Amino acid sequence: GAGVSQSPSNKVTEKGKDVELRCDPISGHTALYWYRQSLGQGLEFLIYFQGNSAPDKSGLPSDRFSAERTGGSVSTLTIQRTQQEDSAVYLCASSLGISGGNTGELFFGEGSRLTVL
Amino acid sequence: SQQGEEDPQALSIQEGENATMNCSYKTSINNLQWYRQNSGRGLVHLILIRSNEREKHSGRLRVTLDTSKKSSSLLITASRAADTASYFCATVFYNQGGKLIFGQGTELSVKP
Numbered sequence: 026g027a028g029v030s031q032s033p034s035n036k037v038t039e040k041g042k043d044v045e046l047r048c049d050p051i052s053g054h055t056a057l058y059w060y061r062q063s064l065g066q067g068l069e070f071l072i073y074f075q076g077n078s079a080p081d082k083s084g085l086p087s088d089r090f091s092a093e094r095t096g097g098s099v100s101t102l103t104i105q106r107t108q109q110e111d112s113a114v115y116l117c118a119s120s121l122g123i124s125g126g127n128t129g130e131l132f133f134g135e136g137s138r139l140t141v142l
Numbered sequence: 143s144q145q146g147e148e149d150p151q152a153l154s155i156q157e158g159e160n161a162t163m164n165c166s167y168k169t170s171i172n173n174l175q176w177y178r179q180n181s182g183r184g185l186v187h188l189i190l191i192r193s194n195e196r197e198k199h200s201g202r203l204r205v206t207l208d209t210s211k212k213s214s215s216l217l218i219t220a221s222r223a224a225d226t227a228s229y230f231c232a233t234v235f236y237n238q239g240g241k242l243i244f245g246q247g248t249e250l251s252v253k254p
Contacts (some may be wrong), residue, residue, distance in 0.1 A: 129234045131177075
């Protein structure tokens, strides 16, 4: 696609329910990132993928959070048993990575706003 | 934490003035990037400076990098009301395969 696409753009859920957030990166981008941004805050790194593997999962806040990427393309971030503190905007970004002279510039989606009631 | 630290957290200026934002980081980097975020939107890449560069220009943007002090600054000259946004620095770590860590950002308000 022309840009990074995220869905849903808005999600309201009840505490305790599971949610899935989807990211469709730019075609050909090998690296894919998930960040979380609370209101008025900076970006909190969650996880990044190089291809289908995740070299760094250090940012996932708890074992309720998981992510996968299939076919080197679409990624899904799953939050199980959601809590109110999970409410935030979840941003996905993709890049060509830093191999082969690439600079790792990120292209962001518009985010998925999650509200847990 | 390897996260960049930015200052000021908020900056309010008049149109036509220059805006300077600073970013510090803690470990060796591959490159440093600046991004802009309009309220409620995704981030947009502005400019990148590599670890072996000291200064770079793009239009009204000037970025400097001092690797000895582990700091960078972003200067926006002749600011406009449309420059109102949050600005983030992001560091790319050489030994972590391109992982980007963002600072907390500077919220810039340019008053007409």
